[in-house]
Amino acid sequence: MNVLPFILATASLLAIPGPTNTLLATSGAGVGAARSLPLLAAELGGYLLSIMLLRSVLGPFMQAVPVAGIVLRIVVSAYLIYLACMLWRHGARELAGRVPVSFRRVLITTFLNPKAVIFAFTLLPLQVAAIDLLLWLILLAVQIVTIGSGWIALGAALGRGLQGVGRPLLIYRLSAVALVMLAGMIGAQSLTMA
Secondary structure (H helix, E strand, O other), X not given: OOHHHHHHHHHHHHHOOOHHHHHHHHHHHHHOHHHHOOHHHHHHHHHHHHHHHHHXXXXXXXXXXXXXXXXXXXHHHHHHHHHHHXXXXXXXXXXXXXXXXXXXXXXXXXXXXXXXXXXXXXXXXXXXXXXXXXXXXXXXXXXXXXHHHHHHHHHHXXXXXXXXXXXXXHHHHHHHHHHHHHHHHHHHHHHHHO
């Protein structure tokens, strides 16, 4: 994958509301942007740890059993459709709670985030040397911090009552549509691999 398609694909995936982004926005709304910034380290650590474990543990298995990669992509597609349905129906309500968000909660939520599976096996190159992978991971890390900062800022703006920034329900519904489209692309790729 070239750099520009990688940036566009990862940025699109990172921008979609999900469990981590919801926590970041909730923290921004509840305690403000400045006090929420340390949560970016938890998000970054959760994603990188998950990606590295997935690639080192599941990667060799997927190379030995190629059908496992197809099954994993189908499972990820199904999960993305499930998340899209949840966002469509319930997403906007999650911004309403102002419960303090902990570093640990963001770390664990991000570690378990299905986006990491997509990064590990779909968007990051599979057959590259460690130094080359490091360069892709640095590019991903910059995007994680940048887009995570945007979610904190959005939450802070909504928390201050700036409703002109956007309507949460519309944002969540558009994100649900984007998730379905991403699931369709991953599912179609699985079918062509079969």
